[in-house]
Amino acid sequence: MQSILENIAKHVSLTSDEEALFLSKTETKQLKAKTILLSSGEIAYCTYFVNSGILRSFNINDNIIEHVLHFACEGWWIGDMYSYISEKPGNLFIEVLEDAEVVVISKENHQELYKEIPKLERFFRILAENSLVSHQERLMDNLSLSAEERFEKFCSKYPTLIQKIPQKQIASYIGVTPEFFSKMKARLLKK
Amino acid sequence: MQSILENIAKHVSLTSDEEALFLSKTETKQLKAKTILLSSGEIAYCTYFVNSGILRSFNINDNIIEHVLHFACEGWWIGDMYSYISEKPGNLFIEVLEDAEVVVISKENHQELYKEIPKLERFFRILAENSLVSHQERLMDNLSLSAEERFEKFCSKYPTLIQKIPQKQIASYIGVTPEFFSKMKARLLKK
């Protein structure tokens, strides 16, 4: 299991005092599957780093259709960035898909950490830039690839996730209905 | 016209010495419409801040179809973030749509600026976070809204752009063919 300190150490090096300070401003929580950490309309006061388990963020369109923005498993971050930075109500839900342990950082503590450990600005800059790149790629894929191609990309990018999460959620991430996804999968298996 | 220093001052405050240092590491360039600043397959060694004019970034699918990732006019930044941070060949083109003046920052100078003015980490973190939020929103819109709704959002978000750029480029940004866009526009005008 990759710890949050190891995650940070990939990009900036903290002294052990700084590491201790960082940990003192965070809280580790055990979460049961199906827990909703954030609902649409709420303000996101926290961001999460996943130690183990799986979470997802999604929105709900016209009170009916869910669209998955992001899956997060071991070593990933998840949150509602819009609401977190604007401090306005967001439209994302965050849900635990598989029993999880997460490190919780509140916005308040996060700001204090920036003051006391300016190096963290660099770490979160790099985190945001990498996330931006992968969102840009996914956006372009949605504009230019077929559902089948998007699924293949998903498989090669997140090979471990495929066995673990219900396929209707993969369908939602890819951007197709569960029915079409099922048909598409059958077609791919014939090949 | 908003200068790059004013853009930075929105989020962090630099001393006048720091401002002078910043400017000394940048270069201002006049660009003619249709200039290609970056082509697919090249490494992006620079990022651009737009003083005036309009630029766009796009990719080309199967050597045929263009998809617009981003338009940038006065006060916006543009570049190929993937290539810029990974220093690998990217797949974006960057093109001048309307005669422009841009501030060019090379990756090398950018890194030196981070060393000499650590506050800039904060500025570019905030820039990346805001950009991430808007990409996330666009991604969710592409998953859940119809072409017509995406067009309406585009109009309310970039009202000034609509008159200035060829509508086939708006179609490409929205994610529809120029033919369908034309039909859709005619339908909207009837209402």
Add this chain to the structure above:
DNA sequence: TGAAGCACTTAATGTAGATTAAGAAATTAT
């Protein structure tokens, strides 16, 4: 243990948007 609720499948039918093609209008180049 069994029934209630999900997740998945299959199939018929419907539709938003793509493709193809051709002409009109606007820009750009000579």
Add this chain to the structure above:
DNA sequence: ATAATTTCTTAATCTACATTAAGTGCTTCA
């Protein structure tokens, strides 16, 4: 000015995917 190129429009046809509906096999939990 006029030819050449590009952009925009219109219309017919096509298709990838959505919708609706019905049935099957899991899981979950009284």
